[in-house]
Amino acid sequence: MSQFIAVLVDGIVYSSWLFIIAVGLTLIYGVMKILNIAHGSLYALGAFTSVTLCTMWFSGGHDAMGSYAMLLLAAVLVGLVAGPVIERGLLQFMYGKDEVVLVLVTYALFLILEDLIKLVWGVDPLFITGPNGESPYSLLGNFEVAGLTYPNYNLVLVGVAAATGGALAWALAKTRSGKLLLAVIHDREISAALGINVGRTYFVTFTIGAMLAGVGGALTAPTVSVVTGMGAEVIVLAFAVVVIGGLGSLPGAALGALIVGLVRAAAVHYFPEVELFSIYFVMAVVLILRPKGLFSGAEVRKI
Amino acid sequence: MLTRLLRVALTGLAITAVSSAPALAQQKTSIKIGFVTFLSGPASGPFGVPAKLAAEGIVESLNAGKGPAPYQIKGIGGLPVELVVIDEAGGATKQVSEYRTLVQRQDVDVVIGYIGSGDCLAIAPVAEELKKLTVFFDCGTPRIFEEGSYKYVFRTRPHATMDAVAATMYLLDNRPAVKRVSGINQNYAYGQDSWNDFEATIKAMKPGVEIVTSQMPKFGAGQYGSEISALIASNPDVIHSSLWGGDLEAFMLQAQPRDIFKKSQLVLVAGEPYLHRLPGKIPDGTIVGARGTNGVFAPDSALKRWLVATYKAKSGGLDPNYPAYSVAQAILGVKAAWEKAAAKKIGSATPMGAAKNVKEEMEKAYAPPTQEEVIAAFERNVFDSPSGKVHMNLGKGHQAVMGTAYGSTRFENGVVKVGSIKYYDADRVTPPEGVSSLDWIKSGFKRTK
Numbered sequence: 086m087s088q089f090i091a092v093l094v095d096g097i098v099y100s101s102w103l104f105i106i107a108v109g110l111t112l113i114y115g116v117m118k119i120l121n122i123a124h125g126s127l128y129a130l131g132a133f134t135s136v137t138l139c140t141m142w143f144s145g146g147h148d149a150m151g152s153y154a155m156l157l158l159a160a161v162l163v164g165l166v167a168g169p170v171i172e173r174g175l176l177q178f179m180y181g182k183d184e185v186v187l188v189l190v191t192y193a194l195f196l197i198l199e200d201l202i203k204l205v206w207g208v209d210p211l212f213i214t215g216p217n218g219e220s221p222y223s224l225l226g227n228f229e230v231a232g233l234t235y236p237n238y239n240l241v242l243v244g245v246a247a248a249t250g251g252a253l254a255w256a257l258a259k260t261r262s263g264k265l266l267l268a269v270i271h272d273r274e275i276s277a278a279l280g281i282n283v284g285r286t287y288f289v290t291f292t293i294g295a296m297l298a299g300v301g302g303a304l305t306a307p308t309v310s311v312v313t314g315m316g317a318e319v320i321v322l323a324f325a326v327v328v329i330g331g332l333g334s335l336p337g338a339a340l341g342a343l344i345v346g347l348v349r350a351a352a353v354h355y356f357p358e359v360e361l362f363s364i365y366f367v368m369a370v371v372l373i374l375r376p377k378g379l380f381s382g383a384e385v386r387k388i
Numbered sequence: 389m390l391t392r393l394l395r396v397a398l399t400g401l402a403i404t405a406v407s408s409a410p411a412l413a414q415q416k417t418s419i420k421i422g423f424v425t426f427l428s429g430p431a432s433g434p435f436g437v438p439a440k441l442a443a444e445g446i447v448e449s450l451n452a453g454k455g456p457a458p459y460q461i462k463g464i465g466g467l468p469v470e471l472v473v474i475d476e477a478g479g480a481t482k483q484v485s486e487y488r489t490l491v492q493r494q495d496v497d498v499v500i501g502y503i504g505s506g507d508c509l510a511i512a513p514v515a516e517e518l519k520k521l522t523v524f525f526d527c528g529t530p531r532i533f534e535e536g537s538y539k540y541v542f543r544t545r546p547h548a549t550m551d552a553v554a555a556t557m558y559l560l561d562n563r564p565a566v567k568r569v570s571g572i573n574q575n576y577a578y579g580q581d582s583w584n585d586f587e588a589t590i591k592a593m594k595p596g597v598e599i600v601t602s603q604m605p606k607f608g609a610g611q612y613g614s615e616i617s618a619l620i621a622s623n624p625d626v627i628h629s630s631l632w633g634g635d636l637e638a639f640m641l642q643a644q645p646r647d648i649f650k651k652s653q654l655v656l657v658a659g660e661p662y663l664h665r666l667p668g669k670i671p672d673g674t675i676v677g678a679r680g681t682n683g684v685f686a687p688d689s690a691l692k693r694w695l696v697a698t699y700k701a702k703s704g705g706l707d708p709n710y711p712a713y714s715v716a717q718a719i720l721g722v723k724a725a726w727e728k729a730a731a732k733k734i735g736s737a738t739p740m741g742a743a744k745n746v747k748e749e750m751e752k753a754y755a756p757p758t759q760e761e762v763i764a765a766f767e768r769n770v771f772d773s774p775s776g777k778v779h780m781n782l783g784k785g786h787q788a789v790m791g792t793a794y795g796s797t798r799f800e801n802g803v804v805k806v807g808s809i810k811y812y813d814a815d816r817v818t819p820p821e822g823v824s825s826l827d828w829i830k831s832g833f834k835r836t837k
Contacts, residue, residue, distance in 0.1 A: 088621055095614035102611060209433040210634040210665075212641065218668035223645040233617050234646045309610045310637030314430050318608045353614040354621070357603050361575050 087231035092350045094230050098239045100346025101246035105304060106319050107326040107338045108249060109297030115333030116270055116290040118184055119176065122191040124298050125320030126198035127167055131302025132311045133202055134159035136211045139306075143215040152213065152221045156303040163303075164296025172291040177284070195316070203313050210310035222307040242304060249297065250339050257335070266290070270333070325364050329371045331378030340379055344371075416756045418468045421447075421722075422490035424483070424501025427475040430608055434633040434661060435503050435526065435711045438703070440473060442695070442712035443500075445702040446719050447471055449694070456690040458772060464723045465730045465756060472496060476503060480510035487511055491520045497759075498523065500718045503711070505529035505577045512541045521759050521766075525718035526711055528679065529581055530825040533783025542766055544721040544778060545714045546790045548578070549825035550817035551630075551657045551679055552585035553833075556593055557817075558675055558794035558810055559626060563653055566590075568600045570624035570652070572615055574635060575604040582630035582657055588829045600624050605635075612639050620648050630657045637662065640669045649674075660684060661709035663797060663804040670804055674797045681775045682713035684806045685793035691716075695774040708774075717773040717788070721780075725766035729757035732765065779814070782821055789814045 110124045138155040171194065179190050214220055225237035257263040268276045269286045277283045301319070309315070326345055330337025345364050352363040359366075371379060423443050426436025447469045449455060453462040463469045472494055474486050483502075490496050498521045502508045508527035515522035515538070522541050524532070528548030532541070559566065569590055573579035583602060590597055600622040603615040616639075619627060627648075631639050636659070643649070649671040656662075656670075660678035663670060678685050686692045695716050699708035708716075737753030757765070767785030771778050781789040791814045795806040819828035820835055828834070 091617045091621055092614075095617050098613050099611060203428065207433075208428065208437055210637055212637060220641070222641060227645060227647075233620050235613075236645045239613065305610070308638065308642055310634040310641065312430055312433060312634035313428065314608065315610065315634070318606075318610060350614045350617075353603065354618045357601060357615075357618065360604065361606050 087233075088354055090231040091233055092347070092354050094233070094235065094239075095353070096347035096350035097343075098235075098242060098346075099350060100342045101243045102301075102305070103322060103326050103346055104246045104339055104342035105242070105249060105297070106301035107323040107330075107342060108253065108335070109294040109301070110320075110323045111327045111330065111333055111335065111338040112253070112297065113291060113294035114327070115335070116266060117176075117180075117287055118333075119187045119191060120184065120324075120332075121294065122188060122320060123171065123194040123198060124191075124294070124323065125316030125318075126195050126202070127163060127295050127298035127316075128302040128305075128319050129202055129311075129313075129316035130167060130198065131160050131163045131299030132306040132309075132315065133206050133211070133302075134163055134299070135303040135306040136213055136311050137206075139213040139221070143213075143219070149215050149219040149221075149224055152215070152219075152224075152307075156221060156306065159306075160296060160299035160303040163299030164292055167299075168292035168295030169288065171295070172288050176291065177287070180287070195320075199313065199316065206313075208313055210312040212310045213307050220307050238307070245300070245304060246342075249300070250335070253335055262289075322364070325368050328378055329368050331375075331381035334378065334380035337378055337380030416467060418470050419464050419498070419726075420470045420472060420494070420496045421719075422472045422474065422487075422494060422496035422499040422501065424474045424476050424486070424490075424499065424507075426477055426503055427473070429477040430633050430635075431503055432477070434709070436476065438699075438706075438709050439503070439526065439711040439715045441702040442699055442708060442715040443471060443473075443719065445698040446695070446716055449698050450719075450723070454694075456694045459691075459720060459723060461723075461727060465726050467756065474501070476501065476507060480504075480506050483507045484510055484514050487514055488518070491518045497521070498722055500525055500715075500722065502527050505531075505581070508532055508543075512536060512538055515540045519759075521722075521763060523718045523722060526714045528578060530819075533787040534824045537784060538786060539763065542721070542780070542786045543783070544717045544773075544780075544788045546680055546788055546792070546814070546818060547782075547825070548581060548679070549585055549819065549829075550792050550812070550814075551677060552582060552589050553817040553829070554792045554794055554812045555628070555655055555657055555675065555677060556586065556589040557812060559590075559653070559655060560593060561810070562675070562796070562808075563625070566594065566625045566653075567597055568622070568624045569597050569626050569628065570599070570601045570603075570619055570622055571628040572603040572605065572612075572619060572639065573628070573630050574607045576607045579604065579607070579630055583628065585825065585829065586628050586657075588826060592829055592832055608635060610635070610638050612642050615639075616643050616646055616648060619643075619652070620646065624652050626653045626655060628655045628657070629659075632658045632662075637666065637669075640666055644669050644671070658710075660806070661711075663806070664707075667802055667804055668799065670797050670799075672796075672798045675794055676797055676806060677792065677794045678710045678713075679792070680710065680713070680790055681793050681811070682710035683707070685795065685809060685811075686713065686775045689772075689774065689776075691772055692774040713773070713775050717775065717778055720773050721766070721769070721771055721778065721788075722762075724771035725769055726757060726762050728769065729761040729765035733757055733761065781814075782818070784821075789818050792817055 113121045135156050138159050139152045142155045222238045227234045326341040330341030349363050352360045425439040426432040451463050451468045500523045502524050503526040505527045508524045524543040530547040530549050571583045573583040655675040659676035660683045734753045769780050779789045793811045795809040797804050
């Protein structure tokens with residue numbers, strides 16, 4: 086029983102993390118039909134920026150609790166700087182091109198950003214640590230479930246995931262801009278004809294998507310050693326989650342993350358030797374039963 | 389008129405080209421080493437870049453004639469050394485084509501390189517095909533010379549079997565009552581080999597131990613929450629890990645706040661290079677190794693002090709880690725073999741008294757040794773390195789054998805120190821010639837076939 090509870094807790098924590106890294110990817114795809122491979126780099130940028138900001142914060146001798154504000158600031162900075170630069174400077178010239186071309190464009194961007202990160206931060210693994218070994222990961226203390234100790238930071242992950250998902254769902258369903266966005270998702274040309282500023286919608290969507298990638302990186306940074314290449318690992322996972330849920334679907338990403346997280350945690354606890362395979366097993370089963378993912382909407386066919 | 393002039397000029401050029409070509413081939417002015425190491429990807433920070441810094445520092449120092457005894461001769465055999473550095477990232481297939489480029493287009497004299505075991509396994513047969521002296525400096529898999537036999541391939545560091553064997557000896561010395569054993573290793577060649585060796589060794593040395601869980605997270609996974617829960621839940625006496633680099637650091641960051649190490653003894657097979665990076669994050673009493681008598685385990689010697697000084701100057705004050713020691717072993721191994729071959733030629737020429745062709749004989753004797761002569765000198769050679777004496781004893785004289793060491797950590801004045809160091813002789817931790825590592829472990833560590 087206690088092991089079952091451990092699987093649930095581990096699974097939910099991991100699912101939250103998966104959802105945070107995948108939600109920006111599915112949002113951008115849903116609106117812009119761009120499979121943004123550079124999402125992984127934006128995630129890495131968020132992590133590296135967090136390390137730099139937190140290190141500056143700690144070396145300034147400020148209260149360690151402020152490091153959480155630095156994580157948030159890093160995510161916002163990545164969103165507000167990298168998002169607009171990439172969208173205005175590159176992607177806006179590519180709209181209307183084939184989806185495959187756009188994948189290649191964002192892949193190229195991914196390679197460029199990976200090298201840029203290497204140029205700026207070097208190849209040594211970095212981590213966030215204060216003068217006395219403080220880290221946002223352990224500052225909040227621990228909680229105990231089923232005889233296992235977990236840092237409370239895990240609850241932050243769960244909270245952020247729930248809040249992000251809730252906020253996006255609310256914004257899409259209840260606000261004016263959300264409804265305009267849904268119209269753009271449904272048909273870009275008709276929306277434009279009806280007077281919706283499609284360019285601005287894309288701009289805002291991409292910036293939010295980039296910011297979500299930054300949030301993922303910033304929240305991950307305190308728990309890992311931040312190293313070049315971390316973006317490549319994450320884009321594969323995020324892509325698997327998004328495909329399981331149905332490309333472009335917000336509830337799909339949430340359910341996909343939850344399934345993958347729980348299956349993986351169960352694998353780790355009961356059959357560690359199949360852990361590597363578990364995510365792809367889920368993906369294969371889902372795609373056999375529903376080739377377009379769990380929450381794929383009916384495709385509008387245009388002539 | 390113009391065409392005649394042109395023809396004359398062209399003929400002239402052609403003659404010069406023809407006449408100068410053999411001269412170029414005969415007079416060797418430098419030794420070109422192709423050096424392959426990770427410059428990007430997760431292995432670059434902890435291994436690849438330190439290895440490159442060490443190689444550059446060592447080559448500069450040798451070229452300036454500043455090597456300590458017995459390496460005072462400038463460069464290699466008096467010829468300056470030139471490095472051609474290649475990135476190891478990209479997988480075995482890419483490395484094979486990079487290797488071909490190095491050998492066939494860059495025309496290097498020797499290739500030194502490869503950290504990834506997969507890369508070494510792929511390169512060895514190609515080296516044989518292209519007939520190019522190739523020295524593996526860091527990869528650990530015992531399979532290279534246990535499953536193959538090579539003429540042109542050498543490895544100047546011991547293989548990884550001794551890591552597991554010595555770790556188990558050290559563990560059982562300190563904690564003879566161990567019963568419940570667990571592991572967390574990366575799911576790729578090195579992680580699996582390391583765990584399999586450890587599992588077999590501890591089962592052979594202490595019958596009755598129970599393997600309670602073996603976690604195999606993906607290479608570069610980053611998130612270890614579930615694995616740590618599973619480890620805690622299995623209540624192990626010992627946690628074996630060959631994690632390295634960012635993965636090791638992430639695991640320590642996530643595991644340490646969860647009180648896992650209060651009950652369980654941690655063994656980090658390749659932990660030594662990370663100690664200075666994780667103050668306060670490595671529990672006291674953690675058993676650490678450096679895959680040989682490298683780093684803190686290297687006995688003091690002029691060569692060690694030379695490597696430390698050379699590396700510090702290159703890296704901005706850092707101590708060399710074990711890949712840096714491995715590089716030193718490889719370059720000095722080639723230098724030792726080369727100079728031994730050269731000395732043998734001069735010694736055996738002795739045209740004294742034989743008045744015929746004295747000049748020609750002397751010229752021949754003092755010409756740089758051929759690759760075949762260097763290989764003959766390299767086989768079963770014994771040479772000095774910053775980590776101690778290296779014996780090329782296994783794999784028909786192509787595989788180095790050395791002792792190793794393990795120690796326990798303690799946190800003191802903000803620094804992680806290694807104490808209670810124990811040394812293990814090579815023949816206690818390495819299988820004899822002709823016996824595969826796993827067979828040797830299962831046989832109960834027999835010295836004879």
